[in-house]
Amino acid sequence: MLPADVTRHGLHVLTVCNACRYCEQYCPVFPALENLRIGSPADLAYLANLCHNCGECLYACQYAPPHEFGINVPRTLAEIRGYSYEDSCWPAAFASAFRHNNLRTGLSLLAGLVAATGAIVVAVNPSSVWPSDGDADFYAVIPHGAMIALFGLVSIFVLLATGMSAVRFWRVAGAKPVALSHGVWGAVGDAVTMRHLHGGGVDCPSDLEMRTPWRRWFHHCTAYGFALCFASTSVAAIYHTVLGWRAPYGYTSVPVLLGTIGGLGLLIGPAGLAVLKKRRDPSLTEPDREGLDESFLALLFLTSLTGLALLVLRHQSVMGILLIVHIGSVLALLVTLPYGKFVHSLYRALALARHHGESGPTPTSLA
Numbered sequence: 001m002l003p004a005d006v007t008r009h010g011l012h013v014l015t016v017c018n019a020c021r022y023c024e025q026y027c028p029v030f031p032a033l034e035n036l037r038i039g040s041p042a043d044l045a046y047l048a049n050l051c052h053n054c055g056e057c058l059y060a061c062q063y064a065p066p067h068e069f070g071i072n073v074p075r076t077l078a079e080i081r082g083y084s085y086e087d088s089c090w091p092a093a094f095a096s097a098f099r100h101n102n103l104r105t106g107l108s109l110l111a112g113l114v115a116a117t118g119a120i121v122v123a124v125n126p127s128s129v130w131p132s133d134g135d136a137d138f139y140a141v142i143p144h145g146a147m148i149a150l151f152g153l154v155s156i157f158v159l160l161a162t163g164m165s166a167v168r169f170w171r172v173a174g175a176k177p178v179a180l181s182h183g184v185w186g187a188v189g190d191a192v193t194m195r196h197l198h199g200g201g202v203d204c205p206s207d208l209e210m211r212t213p214w215r216r217w218f219h220h221c222t223a224y225g226f227a228l229c230f231a232s233t234s235v236a237a238i239y240h241t242v243l244g245w246r247a248p249y250g251y252t253s254v255p256v257l258l259g260t261i262g263g264l265g266l267l268i269g270p271a272g273l274a275v276l277k278k279r280r281d282p283s284l285t286e287p288d289r290e291g292l293d294e295s296f297l298a299l300l301f302l303t304s305l306t307g308l309a310l311l312v313l314r315h316q317s318v319m320g321i322l323l324i325v326h327i328g329s330v331l332a333l334l335v336t337l338p339y340g341k342f343v344h345s346l347y348r349a350l351a352l353a354r355h356h357g358e359s360g361p362t363p364t365s366l367a
Helices: 004-020 029-034 042-049 056-060 073-088 103-124 144-172 178-193 216-239 254-279 287-314 319-340 343-359
Strands: 205-207
Touching: 004 029, 004 042, 004 073, 029 343, 042 144, 042 343, 056 073, 056 254, 073 144, 073 205, 073 343, 103 205, 103 319, 144 254, 144 287, 144 319, 178 343, 216 254, 216 287, 254 343, 287 319, 319 343
Parallel strands: none
Antiparallel strands: none
16 A cells, blocks of 8 residues: 555655646656546556656756755656555565565575475485486476476466456556557557657666666566567477477577577676666665565576576586576576566556557657
């Protein structure tokens, strides 16, 4: 639930913005603001997730600190965004996970899952931990049926949790079904191009008078790297279950090529974003929620790193250990998806769909 003081401050900030309207060409937030009668937490949740935190409005604002009004739209909306994650969480009892999900939590979960996976493998077939035949037989370490059962159950829960959270967000943000049906294609276009990661048609600022394209490009690497890794897993599943082709697959096969390119994207993107976050103006962020970013980026990076290492060294004796570490990394990433920074991409897409559905295309200067 959005605290009363956060609600009052958010309404104050956006009321000043709506009266000024100097920033209306920077991003979808300000055109959407003009179409609303701001007065409820639902409006704030919608606008907060529509914001891409490009930061342009902070440096353009004549009422920004040290002005007595203290208007800081990026930080205000970032704080509200964090509360919207908790309000939309499913099951609701897990909402507190967003407050405790930080780098230490993510790494501790990863270590625990790796240890549990290793203990099970050692108990069932200890010789598979350090194979000497060089066959790269992953299923000799963990049987295919066990992998399917484990990841199948976890994936079903993750899909259910994220799906229910999306429905709850749609309600929390006060949106109507017609907005989703009318705005979905516009939202897809915005999401795949990430065109709003640069205010007013220029690159995203990282500080006053400092603009670079790197934040947008690292987001592209991360998003498309994730998509390619998912595609690699899907193709490999078809190879095994439909065509009867058993792993390991050749280095020039479709699953391996997709996974390699996607894995490189998930090394470059998260590492780049982590560096940029350290260098970016802290006025653009909400310090209490930084742990969500750090945990998500670290798990993405480690999942990719262990996957690529497993690919390169799969014919070596270390393969068994690498497989155990990689499986633990993937599980840690999966179980934290509905309760970490991953949800921002889903809620932002829904907010864009509502924006397109209710108000049509955004200003052409953003293209």
